[in-house]
Amino acid sequence: QVQLQVSGPGLVKPSQTLSLTCPVSGVSITSDYYYWNWIRQSPGKGLEWIGYTYYSRATYYSPSLKSRVDISVDTSKNQFSLHLDSVTAADTAVYYCASAPAAGPVAFDYWGQGILVTVSS
Amino acid sequence: DIQMTQSPSSLSASVGDRVTITCRASQYVSSYLNWYQQKPGKAPHLLIKSASSLRSGVPSRFSGSGSGTDFTLTISGLQPEDFATYYCQQSYTPHALTFGGGTKVEIK
Numbered sequence: 001q002v003q004l005q006v007s008g009p010g011l012v013k014p015s016q017t018l019s020l021t022c023p024v025s026g027v028s029i030t031s032d033y034y035y036w037n038w039i040r041q042s043p044g045k046g047l048e049w050i051g052y053t054y055y056s057r058a059t060y061y062s063p064s065l066k067s068r069v070d071i072s073v074d075t076s077k078n079q080f081s082l083h084l085d086s087v088t089a090a091d092t093a094v095y096y097c098a099s100a101p102a103a104g105p106v107a108f109d110y111w112g113q114g115i116l117v118t119v120s121s
Numbered sequence: 122d123i124q125m126t127q128s129p130s131s132l133s134a135s136v137g138d139r140v141t142i143t144c145r146a147s148q149y150v151s152s153y154l155n156w157y158q159q160k161p162g163k164a165p166h167l168l169i170k171s172a173s174s175l176r177s178g179v180p181s182r183f184s185g186s187g188s189g190t191d192f193t194l195t196i197s198g199l200q201p202e203d204f205a206t207y208y209c210q211q212s213y214t215p216h217a218l219t220f221g222g223g224t225k226v227e228i229k
Contacts, residue, residue: 047157047165047208049218060216063122096164105171106212107155111164 002026002034002099004112012091012119018084021074022097022112029078030055035100036080037108038071040093048093053080054102087119123147123211127221133229140196142224144187144209152188153213159223160205168207169194196226204228 008020020038027034038050051061053071061069070083084091094116098108124147134140144154152172157165167176169185172192182197196203209221 046222047210047220049220063217098164105153105155106215106218107167107170107210108157108165109167109176111166114164 002110004097004099004110006095006097006112006115008095008115008117010116010118012087012117013121014088014119015086018082018087018091018095018117018119020082020095020097020115020117021077021079022081023077023079024099025078027099029073029080030075033102035102035106036071036073037098037100038082039096039098039108039111041096041114042090042093050082050084050095052100052106089119091117092119093117122217123150123214123219125209125211125219125221127207127209127224129224130222131225131227133227134199135229136199136201138199138229140199140203140226142194142207142226144192144194144221146190146192146211146213149189150211150213153211154185154187154192155210155212156183156185156194157208157210158203158205159208165208199226 003025012018035052037052053059068085073080094114096114097112099110100106126145154172156169159165173185184195206223206225
């Protein structure tokens with residue numbers, strides 16, 4: 001079974017870069033079978049997909065965030081990361097990492113516990 | 122982006138009730154529609170994928186139906202642990218995934 005856990009700072013200053021990591025256990029991050037996703041949820045609001053990476057094949061980002069987002073993989077640590085540039089208060093949210101099987105329609109089957117990131121000076 | 126609209130945004134129901142939640146897509150998504158349950162302070166949990174395929178381990182009182190643009194999630198015989206917020210998500214556009222706004226199921 002895939003297990004994920006988000007880690008990173010809970011407070012980021014405006015205009016800086018938000019950086020989070022998601023160590024994965026139970027499967028290799030280089031697996032052919034999974035997409036590795038980032039999803040966020042603003043306080044009291046709904047879910048927003050940020051993007052996913054399919055190791056060594058492709059990475060896709062939400063059109064609304066594409067200019068500020070980068071998702072990368074660290075095979076030595078079996079983890080993937082999120083970097084979101086030039087953050088504002090609108091980026092305050094709980095950030096989740098999640099896996100999605102690469103076969104068939106994309107559905108998020110395992111999730112990390114989520115981390116609240118507040119953007120404030 | 123494909124917009125997903127859920128209705129109602131919230132509802133009150135009693136244990137044992139049959140509950141139906143609707144999700145409408147702004148354009149055709151075939152059967153590429155998933156449903157999630159989220160409890161306060163927790164990550165969402167996948168219930169149903171591909172509109173009607175129940176995930177292993179999910180109680181059979183949950184069911185999904187629909188295709189094209191209109192979908193429903195039904196809970197037949199609401200249980201105390203089912204009070205939560207439910208989200209739909211389309212994967213017809215796999216590089217621009219979107220969720221509905223959520224439906225909160227509360228105790229009457």
